[in-house]
Amino acid sequence: MDKVLMKGNEALAEGAVRAGCRAYFGYPITPSSEIAEYMARKYPKIGGTFLQAESELAAINMVYGAAAAGARVMTASSGPGISLKQEGISFLAEAELPCVIVNISRGGPGLGGIQPAQSDYFQATRGGGHGDYHIMVLAPAGVQEMMDLAIEAFELADKYRIPVMIMAEGTLGQMMEPVVLREQVAEFYNKPWATTGCKNRKPNIINTLHLSPDVLEQRNVHLQNKYINIKLREKRAETYMTEDADIVVVAFGIMARVARKSIMEVRKQGVKVGLIRPITLWPFPDDVVEKVSDTAKIFLSLEISMGQMVEDIKLAVNGRRPVDFYGRIGITPNPEEVSKRLLMLAAEEGLR
């Protein structure tokens, strides 16, 4: 199959186009802007809607309107912009409007920096805005996956009527790799709930206000049941050499690739290390972690953040094994320092 050399952000944008997304509303921010630029070039040629919004708030609310109208719609940003979008994401989650939100992530807090980071993990996986909700979060680890998970994100969003976030470090957005272009999605979900004008039917209402306490509770129970269903069906992770591993690294996105290199190095020195790469950050693949904890002796959460994923690993392991952490922020840990950390851990635990 023919491969095309593409930048991560562009592969993601092209994936969205192939998923039938014909609407993009966004606001420029490094390191995500190439997605908007790609759509600005592409959509006029294929009959899509690109609109540069006046703010992140406006962009996410345009997404709300377009999703309500039944369209496949996307927006992309990075940390500070994603924070601004949280109001709208809470509304989207409660209104059960499908859409794709991309976070080409950089380091915070505050304005932070523009170097890749994973420090929006809590924000992404805990809901992020006000109220009791989750969105689905997918974490690609390569440029091919930027395209593939973009397509998958739209399918999941429509299937479950839920906002889906793709969270990829700035590294993935900016780097180039050969990509197999996927087929255009041809079948779409019916959306009888969409507000498209009430010709030949009763009016549809899309609303997130529930002043009656009973109704509000019912809505929350409904959302929780949906989340339980998603947890049952959609947890995804990739494992690498976990079968005989004493030390199991848990790392997602670009850090999983760093981890693989280190694992190969460290294995040469006789330390049995494996990898779990969560592909869905929410729902977190705790089933995989739990299963591996039958044989693994210790887990290491490897992050470009200050230990945010440790909580999810600990919840999955449920006290059966220790969970260690190595991470940096602003600076992506390189394979050498990760190998060093793994060897040190092996020595401390008597695994060499």
Added chain:
Amino acid sequence: MTKGSLSFSTERCKACELCICFCPQGILALDTDIINVHGFHPVSVSEPEKCTGCGICALMCPDLVITVKRE
């Protein structure tokens, strides 16, 4: 003079009196013998034969209480 006819959705009335104030014939009043479900004395027409069906009462009514017919 044209002849009008009014009917009232009495339960919707909040007794704001805008219709009463603007009726050119001055023939509307709150019916103090009735209290509706919201606790208001609703509007009624005291001298229906004088109604011209001008529709100003319905125009001023914020609560869709009044239906106006005219000959």
Added chain:
Amino acid sequence: MKIVAQKPESLTDAQFHYCPGCTHGIIHRLIAECLDEMNLRESAIGICPVGCAVLAYNYFNCDMLEAAHGRAPAVATGVKRMLPDRCVFTYQGDGDLASIGMGEIVHASARGEKITVIFVNNTLYGMTGGQMAPTTLLGQVTTTSPYGRTAEQAGYPIKIAELLAQNEGSAYISRMAVNSPANIRKTKKSIKKAFQTQIDRKGFSLVEILSTCPTNWGLSPIDALKWLEENMIPYYPLGEFKVKEDMQYG
């Protein structure tokens, strides 16, 4: 006998929750009458604000969305861009539109977004209990300007119709009032013109409507209409501020 006035089809049977004498109900009816008369009900998609009209989706008998505070013009933009042949309108109060939603409304207007905005100005935040709004008049007492609004402390009331008329993308901008039968009839005509502006794809349309809040003004409904006439109209003059007849967008 023929029917002169009755509930329009574009309103549901639900009873308004508004306070006695509040003119939101009149404005709802005028919009619904325009939708009926222009045969727009089945193609209409309305966006509600946050504020007193937050429950308007229960009243309009067409597809309705509820937006976050101030974001209705952005939501309307998303809907309209996807469904350009539908009639998309927002219904917003002065806190929603002129304060927290100022960014969204100015840019929707600047883009010439082909939507219709019904902007209800009653000089304060009604739903939250009568706090000062950007539209509160100088000297006006509210719960957060308890000694009367001063320019020194809170600046000057914003004139939205004049402000938005400056934007090239605005095709129809007016300010009307619902304080008398004559003004109510004019308001209806203006709403029709605004919808027609959208249908003709001329650009952005907005009707600012001076409205009363008897409860938070502490006045009877009748006195509130007088207060509107004597205090609001002198500062917020009525009329059409922009009527773009010739230019065709898109």
